[in-house]
Amino acid sequence: MDSLFFIASKLAWGLLQPGSWLVGASALALLGLILNRRRLALIAGSLGLALTLGFAALPVGDRLIHSLESRWPLPVDPASVTGIIVLGGAEETVFVPPGAQIRLNEGAERFTEGLRLALRYPEAKLVFTGGYASLTSRHGNQGEPVALRFYRDLGIDPARLVLETASRNTAENARLTLDLVQPAPGETWLLVTSAFHMQRALLSFEAAGWTGLIPWPVDYRADPSRLVIWDFPRNLRLTSVALREYIGLIAYSVFTP
Structure with missing residues (x-):
């Protein structure tokens, strides 16, 4: 059962990570062009462009990561540790x-x-x-x-x-x-x-x-002071990390691996 959960989680994340959304939108746009379905190509292409611009300009990753990190302030050294x-x-x-x-x-x-x-x-x-x-x-x-x-x-x-x-x-x-x-x-x-x-x-x-x-x-990674950025790779990476954690929290609470 543990191995099944492990394999399923890896495969599911391959589909759910934000980078896959961009690939999916591009694939749908190309399919629309091949099938001469201009409406499908326009919608998928617009969605892909919107996602790309969003990840490039908006600090989505910082906000999502900060919402997880802010629960844990820096600790104080205890007197003794086992x-x-x-x-x-x-x-x-x-x-x-x-x-x-x-x-x-x-x-x-x-x-x-x-x-x-x-x-x-x-x-x-x-x-x-x-x-x-x-x-x-x-x-x-x-x-x-x-x-x-x-x-x-x-x-x-x-x-x-x-x-x-x-x-x-x-x-x-x-x-x-x-x-x-x-x-x-x-x-x-x-x-x-x-x-x-x-x-x-x-x-x-x-x-x-x-x-x-x-x-x-x-390993605190968020910069909550950011309002607008132009850093597509960083924002996509932070968004992926945060989304993976939220999905993991839901999966662990439902399936109790």
Whole structure:
């Protein structure tokens, strides 16, 4: 059932992401021209142009991302911490050229804040949870996990690290990490992930049976002060990220993966 949900979610997102709307509108416009259906071509072409101009000029992505991020203010360091949970997603796993370098993406603050917290609380366990989540590549995680190399090479004792590398989505992050860590009552655990993703992460961990986690949001991306922009790639990317989270929240609440 978990694999079915994972595959269905990947296929559904391929159709629902905003970039697919533009492709769909263009395809309909071309079909209208081929079939000599001028009305269809005009409507589809106008829709595609409107979407393109909207993504280029209006800060839709900033507004949507901000609505998720604003729920989570920056936290205050607690007096003591039992463990730090860092959710994957910041590491590049699809294709990593051979060599010693580590590739991180724009969510790299998940890794760097995990490092800061591990140095701030030297007695705390550092848990990384995240596996390979692609349907379209043959590469995946090869060799040592990125998290192990990153934290070990920057001075964290490997004995403090707990690595969970089998999960493919947030629900599996929660279930597999809970099984692996077995937290005791009264312990203080921090959950580190992107601010826009924190709501789904907390709900997933609570559904798995782990309550009392302290949310530790990072990777804030919105600029709520923007009124008009001209940055199509950035706005399309932010809109896609936010929409994916909203769809994920709905799917997780309905299907409880």
